[in-house]
Amino acid sequence: xxxxxxxxxxxxxxxxxxxxxxxxxxxxxxxxxxxxxxxxxxxxxxxxxxxxxxxxxxxxxxxxxxxxxxxxxxxxxxxxxxxxxxxxxxxxxxxxxxxxxxxxxxxxxxxxxxxxxxxxxxxxxxxxxxxxxxxxxxxxxxxxxxxxxxxxxxxxxxxxxxxxxxxxxxxxxxxxxxxxxxxxxxxxxxxxxxxxxxxxxxxxxxxxxxxxxxxxxxxxxxxxxxxxxxxxxxxxxxxxxxxxxxxxxxxxxxxxxxxxxxxxxxxxxxxxxxxxxxxxxxxxxxxxxxxxxxxxxxxxxxxxxxxxxxxxxxxxxxxxxxxxxxxxxxxxxxxxxxxxxxxxxxxxxxxxxxxxxxxxxxxxxxxxxxxxxxxxxxxxxxxxxxxxxxxxxxxxxxxxxxxxxxxxxxxxxxxxxxxxxx
Amino acid sequence: xxxxxxxxxxxxxxxxxxxxxxxxxxxxxxxxxxxxxxxxxxxxxxxxxxxxxxxxxxxxxxxxxxxxxxxxxxxxxxxxxxxxxxxxxxxxxxxxxxxxxxxxxxxxxxxxxxxxxxxxx
Numbered sequence: 001x002x003x004x005x006x007x008x009x010x011x012x013x014x015x016x017x018x019x020x021x022x023x024x025x026x027x028x029x030x031x032x033x034x035x036x037x038x039x040x041x042x043x044x045x046x047x048x049x050x051x052x053x054x055x056x057x058x059x060x061x062x063x064x065x066x067x068x069x070x071x072x073x074x075x076x077x078x079x080x081x082x083x084x085x086x087x088x089x090x091x092x093x094x095x096x097x098x099x100x101x102x103x104x105x106x107x108x109x110x111x112x113x114x115x116x117x118x119x120x121x122x123x124x125x126x127x128x129x130x131x132x133x134x135x136x137x138x139x140x141x142x143x144x145x146x147x148x149x150x151x152x153x154x155x156x157x158x159x160x161x162x163x164x165x166x167x168x169x170x171x172x173x174x175x176x177x178x179x180x181x182x183x184x185x186x187x188x189x190x191x192x193x194x195x196x197x198x199x200x201x202x203x204x205x206x207x208x209x210x211x212x213x214x215x216x217x218x219x220x221x222x223x224x225x226x227x228x229x230x231x232x233x234x235x236x237x238x239x240x241x242x243x244x245x246x247x248x249x250x251x252x253x254x255x256x257x258x259x260x261x262x263x264x265x266x267x268x269x270x271x272x273x274x275x276x277x278x279x280x281x282x283x284x285x286x287x288x289x290x291x292x293x294x295x296x297x298x299x300x301x302x303x304x305x306x307x308x309x310x311x312x313x314x315x316x317x318x319x320x321x322x323x324x325x326x327x328x329x330x331x332x333x334x335x336x337x338x339x340x341x342x343x344x345x346x347x348x349x350x351x352x353x354x355x356x357x358x359x360x361x362x363x364x365x366x367x368x369x370x371x372x373x374x375x376x377x378x379x380x381x382x383x384x385x386x387x388x389x390x391x392x393x394x395x396x397x398x399x400x401x402x403x404x405x406x407x408x409x410x411x412x413x414x415x416x417x418x419x420x421x422x
Numbered sequence: 423x424x425x426x427x428x429x430x431x432x433x434x435x436x437x438x439x440x441x442x443x444x445x446x447x448x449x450x451x452x453x454x455x456x457x458x459x460x461x462x463x464x465x466x467x468x469x470x471x472x473x474x475x476x477x478x479x480x481x482x483x484x485x486x487x488x489x490x491x492x493x494x495x496x497x498x499x500x501x502x503x504x505x506x507x508x509x510x511x512x513x514x515x516x517x518x519x520x521x522x523x524x525x526x527x528x529x530x531x532x533x534x535x536x537x538x539x540x541x542x543x
Contacts, residue, residue, distance in 0.1 A: 208505055209476060213432065216527040220438040223530030229445045252527065256506055272512065 056154040063149040065090040079131030096127035137162035200266045211255045218248045257386040264393050271313045273422050278308040285321050299336035310348050312422045316394045323387040324352040324414045332356030351415035359406040368392040425449045427468040429459035431477050446534050456485035463489045470541045474503045483518040490519035499540040
């Protein structure tokens with residue numbers, strides 16, 4: 001059927017259909033439109049909910065620094081109502097003036113980077129001033145919203161953190177100051193100690209010299225006179241001068257011992273280690289006591305190997321040996337004194353046995369104390385009372401040991417050991 | 423007659439040593455300071471020198487060193503007079519050039535014997 005043949009009815013029908021379709025189209029558009037609007041609204045509400053509930057104070061900032069949006073937390077931070085802030089205030093209004101320069105620099109750098117298209121959120125700290133004028137330390141993270149000229153920023157109150165940081169730094173500074181102070185104090189104390197030490201040495205050397213000088217004269221001139229060098233002397237003069245000489249020698253022994261003790265106590269006793277033959281030394285000492293032993297009618301026996309090499313201080317070893325043997329001779333009136341030397345493991349053992357008066361059990365503990373002298377029949381024994389004390393100290397210094405065994409009325413054995421290699 | 427040089431600053435000690443030595447037929451040359459001692463040692467060439475370690479000015483060890491440095495024809499025996507406290511320094515005394523040492527206070531009974539061990543024949 002040709003178009004002109006189409007009945008009017010059919011044309012109207014077609015028209016009505018088209019109209020209906022158009023209306024449907026429009027209706028669809030409207031519906032779509034309504035749907036789109038609804039979706040948009042939903043989306044906005046979701047977005048708004050997210051914005052409100054990020055948990056951090058957040059604001060949206062325009063290119064000219066105006067704050068276009070704040071969430072509730074941010075509004076609280078600022079201290080103003082949303083109405084007062086949004087689109088009215090600039091976020092720079094909340095920056096403490098002294099920090100503005102710093103923030104501007106960051107801002108400029110940020111914009112420069114923005115031109116490259118890629119720009120990670122910037123972070124920095126500044127001091128925030130709210131409506132009341134309270135200053136808080138804020139940590140800011142800001143980034144552009146893509147395809148807009150807006151930025152979105154989150155603000156975290158780090159005031160407490162900053163305070164803790166400052167307190168820590170202050171504590172550190174104080175500590176450093178204290179350390180510097182203490183170090184200075186220690187240095188000063190050290191200098192003082194060195195000075196005291198030097199004075200101690202000088203004192204001992206000086207005392208030693210001063211105490212000996214008069215003795216030179218006393219011992220020297222009594223000796224000269226007793227030898228008859230200044231002329232003949234009678235019996236009485238001889239007797240009296242001999243007493244003077246004995247006193248002088250006793251005084252000398254005391255001075256020697258006291259100087260020794262001073263040196264030990266001041267930590268200034270020097271040891272001279274070298275190799276020597278212990279047996280040769282013993283023979284020499286034996287020789288010097290032979291006369292005294294004979295005068296007292298005592299036998300002086302030695303039981304030793306033919307040689308025994310030792311690495312130690314010869315002079316101090318002699319001192320201990322002499323001390324033991326002279327003690328033995330002093331406290332023995334009859335019988336014998338036996339000196340035994342033998343090698344025992346890595347040490348040399350030197351023992352002096354006597355058949356003398358022995359030592360009471362209650363006196364054993366005081367043996368090695370300074371100025372301790374035994375009382376025999378109401379008389380103090382001759383000597384300085386320092387011999388055994390020094391022997392103990394010397395043996396300790398040389399890395400050795402002392403021991404005593406005694407039976408009151410029977411005799412004693414004094415033994416000291418020395419390491420073969422000091 | 424053997425000639426002995428004694429270098430000692432203490433008057434009394436010098437008198438004491440001098441007395442003993444002269445009684446034993448030695449000629450005694452006296453010096454009161456280290457410097458004087460060095461001068462006399464080189465000029466007089468004694469058979470033995472007795473040198474007190476503690477001297478004002480240059481001490482006995484320094485004087486010994488200088489004498490040793492200037493000697494050309496053999497060494498004169500030098501005996502150091504020491505105090506007990508210093509005997510830890512035996513090495514120092516030998517290192518300075520001393521031939522031997524005697525401890526103060528001097529024992530008048532034994533000093534002659536001790537010296538005669540060292541006197542130059």
